[in-house]
Amino acid sequence: MAQIIDGLKISAEIRAEVARDAKALAKRGVVPGLAVVLVGENPASQVYVRKKKQACAELGIASFDYDLPASCTEKRLLALIDELNANPKVHGILVQLPLPGQIREAAVLNAVDPAKDADGFHPMNMGRMLNGEETALPCTPHGCQQLLMRSGHDPAGKHVVIVGRSNIVGKPMAAILMQKAAGANATVTICHSRTADLPKITRQADILIAAIGVPEFIKAPMVRKGVVVIDVGTNRVPDASKKSGYRLVGDVDFAAVSRKAAAITPVPGGVGPMTITMLMKNTVEAARRASLRRKPGNK
Amino acid sequence: MAQIIDGLKISAEIRAEVARDAKALAKRGVVPGLAVVLVGENPASQVYVRKKKQACAELGIASFDYDLPASCTEKRLLALIDELNANPKVHGILVQLPLPGQIREAAVLNAVDPAKDADGFHPMNMGRMLNGEETALPCTPHGCQQLLMRSGHDPAGKHVVIVGRSNIVGKPMAAILMQKAAGANATVTICHSRTADLPKITRQADILIAAIGVPEFIKAPMVRKGVVVIDVGTNRVPDASKKSGYRLVGDVDFAAVSRKAAAITPVPGGVGPMTITMLMKNTVEAARRASLRRKPGNK
Numbered sequence: 001m002a003q004i005i006d007g008l009k010i011s012a013e014i015r016a017e018v019a020r021d022a023k024a025l026a027k028r029g030v031v032p033g034l035a036v037v038l039v040g041e042n043p044a045s046q047v048y049v050r051k052k053k054q055a056c057a058e059l060g061i062a063s064f065d066y067d068l069p070a071s072c073t074e075k076r077l078l079a080l081i082d083e084l085n086a087n088p089k090v091h092g093i094l095v096q097l098p099l100p101g102q103i104r105e106a107a108v109l110n111a112v113d114p115a116k117d118a119d120g121f122h123p124m125n126m127g128r129m130l131n132g133e134e135t136a137l138p139c140t141p142h143g144c145q146q147l148l149m150r151s152g153h154d155p156a157g158k159h160v161v162i163v164g165r166s167n168i169v170g171k172p173m174a175a176i177l178m179q180k181a182a183g184a185n186a187t188v189t190i191c192h193s194r195t196a197d198l199p200k201i202t203r204q205a206d207i208l209i210a211a212i213g214v215p216e217f218i219k220a221p222m223v224r225k226g227v228v229v230i231d232v233g234t235n236r237v238p239d240a241s242k243k244s245g246y247r248l249v250g251d252v253d254f255a256a257v258s259r260k261a262a263a264i265t266p267v268p269g270g271v272g273p274m275t276i277t278m279l280m281k282n283t284v285e286a287a288r289r290a291s292l293r294r295k296p297g298n299k
Numbered sequence: 300m301a302q303i304i305d306g307l308k309i310s311a312e313i314r315a316e317v318a319r320d321a322k323a324l325a326k327r328g329v330v331p332g333l334a335v336v337l338v339g340e341n342p343a344s345q346v347y348v349r350k351k352k353q354a355c356a357e358l359g360i361a362s363f364d365y366d367l368p369a370s371c372t373e374k375r376l377l378a379l380i381d382e383l384n385a386n387p388k389v390h391g392i393l394v395q396l397p398l399p400g401q402i403r404e405a406a407v408l409n410a411v412d413p414a415k416d417a418d419g420f421h422p423m424n425m426g427r428m429l430n431g432e433e434t435a436l437p438c439t440p441h442g443c444q445q446l447l448m449r450s451g452h453d454p455a456g457k458h459v460v461i462v463g464r465s466n467i468v469g470k471p472m473a474a475i476l477m478q479k480a481a482g483a484n485a486t487v488t489i490c491h492s493r494t495a496d497l498p499k500i501t502r503q504a505d506i507l508i509a510a511i512g513v514p515e516f517i518k519a520p521m522v523r524k525g526v527v528v529i530d531v532g533t534n535r536v537p538d539a540s541k542k543s544g545y546r547l548v549g550d551v552d553f554a555a556v557s558r559k560a561a562a563i564t565p566v567p568g569g570v571g572p573m574t575i576t577m578l579m580k581n582t583v584e585a586a587r588r589a590s591l592r593r594k595p596g597n598k
Contacts, residue, residue, distance in 0.1 A: 128426075
């Protein structure tokens with residue numbers, strides 16, 4: 001049977017490091033701070049925001065909460081972003097999506113100071129990432145990279161096949177792993193809905209990253225024996241045996257693929273726990289960089 | 300024998316379109332303008348700058364020349380960039396590299412208003428490109444895409460293998476071709492010095508893009524019959540039979556590979572002529588976007 005890559009355990013490891021780093025910064029007078037902006041009362045968004053605040057509390061990160069009504073104007077939200085950009089206690093800014101229809105998401109996200117972009121989605125940071133410069137990385141693909149490294153599957157020299165080209169997973173994942181850098185140096189193939197003969201490509205993967213959002217799309221015949229699988233999918237499928245009426249499955253047919261794989265992430269408990277953890281890491285890293293910028297002699 | 304993809308002919312086609320667009324803009328009172336900044340007296344840089352100014356003159360683009368001494372300070376250069384950012388007659392700014400050692404290249408390039416970034420290398424534009432947003436694209440990879448499209452080799456659904464991961468060719472080339480967009484939609488693999496069994500990967504390419512900077516690195520056994528080859532390399536190799544003492548060769552063994560390929564770019568006369576042409580296109584596009592922003596009712 002395959003090695004199960006335990007996202008809960010690896011996430012806990014990283015959280016311990018982040019808490020240690022936050023404590024060291026606090027001792028030097030810099031308490032890392034994350035501003036969490038929620039507009040309206042979307043129940044799913046409320047759950048995510050609560051989890052993020054809880055993670056902050058556990059790791060010694062100050063969280064600053066801004067709950068705005070669903071009727072909030074773009075102008076008012078942009079004014080808040082300006083205020084947070086200028087606030088030295090705030091090192092990371094997270095605007096929970098989706099935003100109400102009257103607000104242009106791109107206008108708001110691009111207004112965040114790239115140095116305080118906790119999500120790593122600001123175009124400036126996406127560009128720096130592609131150029132191989134040090135910057136905040138998008139949380140989910142960065143989490144996938146950490147899962148690989150910390151489970152003994154360094155992607156260096158390996159053929160990584162990514163299925164899916166979303167702006168939040170597939171594209172940044174490719175950009176991260178193609179770099180000439182530690183934890184990267186992979187030969188990267190990115191596949192998608194227009195790929196001809198997908199199984200021919202996926203069967204070549206030493207490492208397969210599935211991020212398509214289709215339940216159990218990757219079947220056993222699509223992978224080679226010994227593959228390492230990172231399953232980014234989190235899909236709800238109806239299940240009458242569950243109290244909730246559904247269960248979570250990934251983009252990979254876990255039961256069948258895990259019999260051929262050398263290692264695989266489960267769903268839940270694989271990539272899922274990593275996203276908020278990497279958000280916390282980005283916040284503490286942003287605080288560290290801000291503290292360096294403020295030292296005399298640095299600019 | 301393979302179809303020869305004629306970069307001079309395709310470049311001339313695009314230049315005619317750019318000249319037509321520039322003329323249409325000028326009729327509406329917006330003469331596209333490119334500021335060309337040269338610091339010091341590097342002979343190669345002087346040649347490039349001269350070619351760029353000449354292209355501007357031919358296509359109806361105003362060029363504004365700034366020749367600064369090699370002793371120029373970073374502060375002085377940044378002050379010039381600020382001035383050009385504010386100048387409404389300047390739609391594109393090109394700072395010829397390399398810059399003298401006392402000036403940090405990244406500080407200067409990042410100071411250019413992304414809306415006036417003629418090269419498409421500003422991190423903000425690299426990020427927008429990766430996100431699939433409309434923006435200035437880096438000239439050489441954008442030129443390669445045009446060579447494919449205009450020679451009848453749409454990359455949609457094809458497996459494109461890129462050899463080389465530089466910030467100016469390989470990485471942006473991958474980012475351009477992986478998009479869900481016209482002229483893209485390819486399955487993209489990016490290979491490099493750390494790729495294991497490179498020939499196994501390159502032999503799968505429907506389209507092979509060579510950008511490694513090693514003379515004639517791609518040999519016939521590394522490609523499959525019927526491949527389309529874009530050779531980005533421009534390498535000088537000693538040749539006693541030439542007056543100059545050298546000749547130009549690409550990253551592909553043209554004589555051997557052209558016998559297996561369906562289509563191939565020559566060196567010189569393939570990718571080379573496209574780079575300045577795409578710079579001209581970026582400038583006129585920037586002028587067009589600026590003219591739209593200035594219309595009443597737009598922001």
